[in-house]
Amino acid sequence: MNYFKNKIALVTGGGAGIGRALCKELAKRGCFVIVTDINSSQADHVAKSIIENGGQAKSLALDISNYRNVQKVFQAIIDEFGRLDILFNNAAVTVIGEAQDITVGHWERIVDINIKGTFYCTTESYALMVKQGFGQIVNLSSVVGLIGFPTNSFYSATKAGIITLSNSLRVEGFDKGVKVNVACPGYVKTDIYNTSPVINADKNKVWEKPMFKMISAHKASQIILHGIERNKPIIVFPFYAKLLWWLCRINPFIFFSLGKNIVKDFQALRS
Numbered sequence: 646m647n648y649f650k651n652k653i654a655l656v657t658g659g660g661a662g663i664g665r666a667l668c669k670e671l672a673k674r675g676c677f678v679i680v681t682d683i684n685s686s687q688a689d690h691v692a693k694s695i696i697e698n699g700g701q702a703k704s705l706a707l708d709i710s711n712y713r714n715v716q717k718v719f720q721a722i723i724d725e726f727g728r729l730d731i732l733f734n735n736a737a738v739t740v741i742g743e744a745q746d747i748t749v750g751h752w753e754r755i756v757d758i759n760i761k762g763t764f765y766c767t768t769e770s771y772a773l774m775v776k777q778g779f780g781q782i783v784n785l786s787s788v789v790g791l792i793g794f795p796t797n798s799f800y801s802a803t804k805a806g807i808i809t810l811s812n813s814l815r816v817e818g819f820d821k822g823v824k825v826n827v828a829c830p831g832y833v834k835t836d837i838y839n840t841s842p843v844i845n846a847d848k849n850k851v852w853e854k855p856m857f858k859m860i861s862a863h864k865a866s867q868i869i870l871h872g873i874e875r876n877k878p879i880i881v882f883p884f885y886a887k888l889l890w891w892l893c894r895i896n897p898f899i900f901f902s903l904g905k906n907i908v909k910d911f912q913a914l915r916s
Contacts, residue, residue, distance in 0.1 A: 650675030658736030660687025662835030672700030709762030742844030
């Protein structure tokens, strides 16, 4: 049985990276995909590509940090389809740097997208799904939300918030027919490394040698979809991310030595 066939799925940040890969993979599996992104041209391009390859999709411009915009988009979905089966809260931003260099402006932007945006979309979709008696909310977090990551502290904090939101809402939604899952990937090769600012260090040098091998966005999308088919509460991947998570649960101080090396390496690149 095809879990995704004939379902209506909305993906935020669907114009690039994991979001784009999810849209294409969902369409291959029979979903009608609503591709949303603040960059409307990117969303249009993804939807057009899906349609050209025999899938079903439409694109909508969506700034998830603007609640009125979120309300307008969800109302449009209700008016057109009458339901929403799956929401993928994927859109996110980050800023790389030591905490001493991160400004309030940086922090506010990260919170507006990663926390407020996820909350806004979750609020609208959860109310709809409770009313219709079914649905699934998939939140994209990160392994850094589970263990933290120095030089990416504020992003880590928002991703940790997404995990606790997911864990809490999963229990509330259980008797209402609403499933909630959270994906916590490690390094995934996406545009975020090119588009995210790096404070007081050369961006190219920072990402020249990632700590772990990156997996493709396509592979990440397949792992995530396999996890939500099985209704896994927390989807952690690849293996090293899962191992780090388990080791830190056994002994929270295990990551401290590794973290010190991360800071030391970044400081060596400071401009």
